[in-house]
Amino acid sequence: DEDIDLLDASVEDPDEVRYLPALPVLAIVGRPNVGKSALVNRILGRREAVVEDTPGVTRDRVSYRAEWNGRFFTLVDTGGWEPDARGIDASVAAQAEVAVDLADAVLFVVDAVVGATSSDERVVRMLRQSGKPVLLAANKVDDAVQEPYIAELWSLGLGEPHPVSALHGRGVADLLDAALTVLPEVSAVAKEEVGGPRRVAIIGRPNVGKSSLLNKTAGEERVVVNEVAGTTRDPVDEQIELGGKVWRFVDTAGIRRRVHLQQGADFYASLRTTAALEKAEVAVVLLDVSQPISEQDVRIIDLVLESGRALVLAFNKWDLLDDDRRRYLEREIEQDLAHVAWAPRVNISARTGRHLEKLVPALELALASWDTRIGTGKFNAFLAELVAAHPHPVRGGRQPRILFGTQAATRPPTFVLFTTGFLDPGYRRFISRRLREIYGFEGTPIVLNMRVRE
Numbered sequence: 001d002e003d004i005d006l007l008d009a010s011v012e013d014p015d016e017v018r019y020l021p022a023l024p025v026l027a028i029v030g031r032p033n034v035g036k037s038a039l040v041n042r043i044l045g046r047r048e049a050v051v052e053d054t055p056g057v058t059r060d061r062v063s064y065r066a067e068w069n070g071r072f073f074t075l076v077d078t079g080g081w082e083p084d085a086r087g088i089d090a091s092v093a094a095q096a097e098v099a100v101d102l103a104d105a106v107l108f109v110v111d112a113v114v115g116a117t118s119s120d121e122r123v124v125r126m127l128r129q130s131g132k133p134v135l136l137a138a139n140k141v142d143d144a145v146q147e148p149y150i151a152e153l154w155s156l157g158l159g160e161p162h163p164v165s166a167l168h169g170r171g172v173a174d175l176l177d178a179a180l181t182v183l184p185e186v187s188a189v190a191k192e193e194v195g196g197p198r199r200v201a202i203i204g205r206p207n208v209g210k211s212s213l214l215n216k217t218a219g220e221e222r223v224v225v226n227e228v229a230g231t232t233r234d235p236v237d238e239q240i241e242l243g244g245k246v247w248r249f250v251d252t253a254g255i256r257r258r259v260h261l262q263q264g265a266d267f268y269a270s271l272r273t274t275a276a277l278e279k280a281e282v283a284v285v286l287l288d289v290s291q292p293i294s295e296q297d298v299r300i301i302d303l304v305l306e307s308g309r310a311l312v313l314a315f316n317k318w319d320l321l322d323d324d325r326r327r328y329l330e331r332e333i334e335q336d337l338a339h340v341a342w343a344p345r346v347n348i349s350a351r352t353g354r355h356l357e358k359l360v361p362a363l364e365l366a367l368a369s370w371d372t373r374i375g376t377g378k379f380n381a382f383l384a385e386l387v388a389a390h391p392h393p394v395r396g397g398r399q400p401r402i403l404f405g406t407q408a409a410t411r412p413p414t415f416v417l418f419t420t421g422f423l424d425p426g427y428r429r430f431i432s433r434r435l436r437e438i439y440g441f442e443g444t445p446i447v448l449n450m451r452v453r454e
């Protein structure tokens with residue numbers, strides 16, 4: 001089985017597999033005490049004592065790698081859905097909603113003995129809106145005596161209820177068989193898991209010094225790693241050792257092979273940049289300090305922001321900088337690059353080799369920020385403090401409240417805020433600024449999404 005081979009290879013030698021297909025994601029959702037944890041333990045084949053759901057306690061989504069019949073998938077366990085989705089209860093509901101967004105399919109668990117409650121019905125509405133395939137598991141059907149209970153669950157409109165007993169294992173095999181039929185081979189929502197060297201795109205307008213930088217970094221004093229036959233998926237990339245670590249510079253062939261296009265050069269340059277960004281995790285945008293910062297430079301930076309990649313700004317040709325030009329440069333940076341003031345900056349010369357070693361800590365910082373995850377508890381404490389000190393301005397007699405927030409994803413850090421109304425763009429920028437003040441996030445864009453409640 002190909003999936004298994006890939007996984008084994010990734011364990012033995014992370015450099016061997018760089019593009020691992022993301023496993024499909026199954027989110028398990030349901031009210032507290034319907035037996036989600038027991039079912040998770042059963043699916044994972046764990047023997048540990050069943051952890052009881054504690055109503056009202058917010059916990060982060062927990063992901064497990066699960067396997068059934070030789071197929072692997074990611075099982076995401078969420079907090080329970082509270083009867084009344086308000087306040088702290090809204091938070092668990094929101095957790096589940098985010099988990100559903102990030103899943104390929106949903107396993108919705110109800111208590112067959114209790115039957116479908118009104119809060120179950122609310123969840124069902126949300127699940128329907130999500131458009132995701134949903135499997136309905138009716139838990140606590142420990143033996144045939146409880147079977148008749150499940151008939152009424154058809155009314156939820158989620159199709160056939162699957163009777164299971166998480167405790168005894170009854171029906172779980174059939175349920176998992178059904179789950180595998182709705183899960184795709186490769187996740188449509190989870191990001192590709194990638195092992196191996198981190199991927200860097202060197203971008204910038206023509207003549208800023210991209211190929212000079214590449215030549216210098218790959219030059220005599222640094223080792224060009226020989227590519228082992230068969231391991232390189234893309235021959236246009238190059239692996240270069242910098243600061244004791246191997247990095248993958250993507251699409252270097254495009255930089256080295258300088259194609260001089262007359263017409264539409266800009267268009268092709270931007271296509272090339274977009275393609276390189278697509279493959280990269282972090283971008284080094286090169287700027288030529290001997291020239292004024294141009295619209296094209298800013299456009300390239302904006303492409304990085306749109307791509308959601310980490311960003312390092314490298315000011316090249318520093319050897320050409322005189323005091324006069326330096327003053328202008330500082331003003332230009334303030335004016336044109338204020339929106340990326342969070343990006344690490346290195347002042348280099350690809351010609352002389354000046355400060356090239358500073359690229360590595362800048363790349364590492366940007367990537368660490370890009371990977372950062374803030375726990376839900378911490379993030380909500382942050383929000384509570386922010387709102388207490390700076391409440392949202394009242395607009396037309398109304399003041400939108402933030403009910404709850406969670407970080408839905410990393411790479412780049414992506415936050416979801418559940419609110420009672422639209423937040424002013426200014427207030428959202430304020431939240432982003434505070435996030436940067438408290439947590440750093442140097443070198444990464446931050447995405448802040450809103451979900452407005454009725």
Ligand code: GDP
Nearest residue numbers: 206207208209210211212316317318349350351
């Ligand atoms: P690319 O189009 O971005 O790949 O730019 P190149 O690497 O071809 O560089 C364009 C021109 O700038 C060449 O003439 C380089 O020699 C020169 N150049 C590149 N880096 C530096 C630098 O740090 N200092 C100086 N003085 N010139 C540089």
